[in-house]
Amino acid sequence: MSRKSFPIRSTGGDLRDLDQPGYYPGYSTMAQQKSWDRATRNVVSQRLEETPPTHFFSPQEAALLGAVIDRVMPQDDRSDARTIPILSVIDQRLHKNALNGFRYEDMPPDQDAYRLGLKAIERMARSRFKQPFVELSIHRQELILKSLHDGKPDPEQAVWKRMPVHRFWALLMEDCVTAYYSHPWAWNEIGFGGPAYPRGYMRLENGLPEPWEKDEQRYDWNAPVDSLSELDEQGAPPEHGSLHGHGGGH
């Protein structure tokens, strides 16, 4: 089941079934792959071409996590053929139990954290709206997820007494952005230069594009009208120290 909710160009009209959202129309990092080294080309091409099958999650868990991902990392504006796989990347990490080098002392292992978190989300849906999470309207799904984002689960759930909700949220979000923003289609969307060895860059200052990059062509757009996930100037969560392993360090 696929339910979508489209962002709207402020001059009118849904932004739907786009091959490439963002402000860099016609920009393609993959068009540059001939100028990359072989090892990088292999890694990026594989990401583009292969979607590994689901091993770790059960079909029910996969459907539920898929619905969660559709809200926390929405791609309703992207055409089906240009939807970036996220669930399969998370599944593969957990299947291999690939760690990021540490676990918070108040957190269960990543595999357990996902199973527990999904269980809690499903219970919250049934207790608040008397329906499975995947069958809720998009708005109701967002109500539940927003309460996790805010660190105030509504309704309360026993799982969140055992596992800090802000850490689960960070785990989920970081896995989602790791999958999305390591995909070349996302690089095209945000105008990132992509791999650059051995060619390198020559225009370092003033944000100027390289010959193969594109100028920005901005347009205004709005999230779907009832969406709760738009940026909120007061939306920064309380500080919990560094939550992730790679801050573009010094």
Add this chain to the structure above:
Amino acid sequence: MPHRLGPMQTLPSPMRKFAESDVVDYCTVGVGSAGGVLVQRLARAGFRVVALEAGPFWDTERDWVSDENGSHELYWNDLRITGGTHPLALGANNCGKGVGGGSVHWAAFAPRFHPSDFRVYSEDGVGADWPISYWDLKHYYELLEREIPIAGPAWFPWGDPHGHPYGPHPLGGVGDVLVRGCTRLGIRTAAGGPVAILSASHGDRPHCIYRGFCLQGCKVGAKASTLITHVPDAITHGAEIRAHSMASRISVRDDGRVDGVVYIDRDGREQFQKSRAVIVSGYAIETPRLLFNSACPGHRHGLANSSGTLGKFLMAQAGNVVAGRFDELIRLYKAPPAHALSEEFYETDRRRDFARGFAIQTVGPLPVAFAKQMIAAMGAWGWGLRRVMMDYNHWATLGVLGEILPWEDNRVELAEEKDQFGLRVAKVTFNLHDNDKKLIEFGKNKVMEVMWAAGARQVVQESRFAHLVGAARMGKDPSTSVVDKFGRTHDIPNLFICDGSVLPTQGSANPGLTIQALAARTADYLIQQGDAIFFSNRRDLAEPRIRYDLSPPYTRFKGNPRLA
């Protein structure tokens, strides 16, 4: 295919292999920033050296990629437990695995510590004094700046003013923001370095191409890591680097001296490398972990821990990232993340209500890292996250690098859990104290002020921490420190520690250069002591003669400019 170390350099072949029954002079554990320099010098001086490294021996052309996610294996990804009031993120944040260690993925800022860093307790009544002064290390700073070599301005005004052997790099968009914002506030800046990145070619290493993937391992070979700066020379001079070898225990004889290292090889088999002395260079978590895991009768609380300070006084630096959104395009992914800074707030200022200070530095998160920062700094998710990321090219990011003092309750211990080898994993506890919190608050606000002054339309910040030092500190007093001023453990005459874990304080300079300078000094000491290390329990604390004849190729004819 030859084993490639950058596009031009290949691994010297064949590498010497010691037989299982050989007793070598030195068995070292960990080939990172310190281990690489140390082993290179010991080999040049003619010692028989085996260096154990838990991770792989990178072939940079085959193993490294211009890709964030594809570089996951560069980091120490094995399980550790992290806790305390301000738990440290580990893994990619601060820990390497594989030959070159963390120097493979450091951003390569290479400032020296200031003279005041060695006298923090005397000058400020907090932290600790070092058993050495800046002046004991100065010539090693100069030597390593030539060996690595460091690019930066010919005149660097802070601390002990000095210049850098290679010229500064051109500015990227983020460096422009740092210089512009600081200048409007009357804050002095340095641009184009000091960084351990080549601005001109050096022997078989090309200069920088400004592609921005420093933290993913420099395929170009422009950014220094000991994998390409010191390890090849170590192998040329007869050292064996044994990769995929996870040290599990240091073996202690009945007479109280160590006689080798037990390790698990790439096939999962336990091996024992006999040696006349052992040097641990595993960095601030694995070094104390190995010493704790080596506990034995006579050393119930871990080796070299009669003081009870092993694992304690662990430090990380405040690494808050301040992000500013500009109307104009920045494209922060171009140029090395590390390329401009200010140390104007480095020293204690009596007008402020805290001791010590911080630096302001450029950072350059690639898309995945930047998205994680926006999750933390703005609470971005869903459509908001998609929107802020579409503006990726409009953001600039500056880092606070703040000195956090050494506290006894910040520590490394053993957790109950075990790793894939059956070894107990490390548990890291980190708490901020009053001085640290005041310093971070001031530093964070100052950098946000810089960002506004540069013309940002929106400024947000994320709390995080950078680097790891301490946990086996050096000192004069064996009851309050683990090693002496040369890295020799107070308890065991032929057991040494040589890495960032010996630092008593950390300043607000990135520790890499200091770690390498200390490693060269420890090597000179061992070389000067000669066979006495292997046979005598006498502790000679005389300063060694600095050995200018043990540098890797291409060091000669380089200079340290002085524009006094």
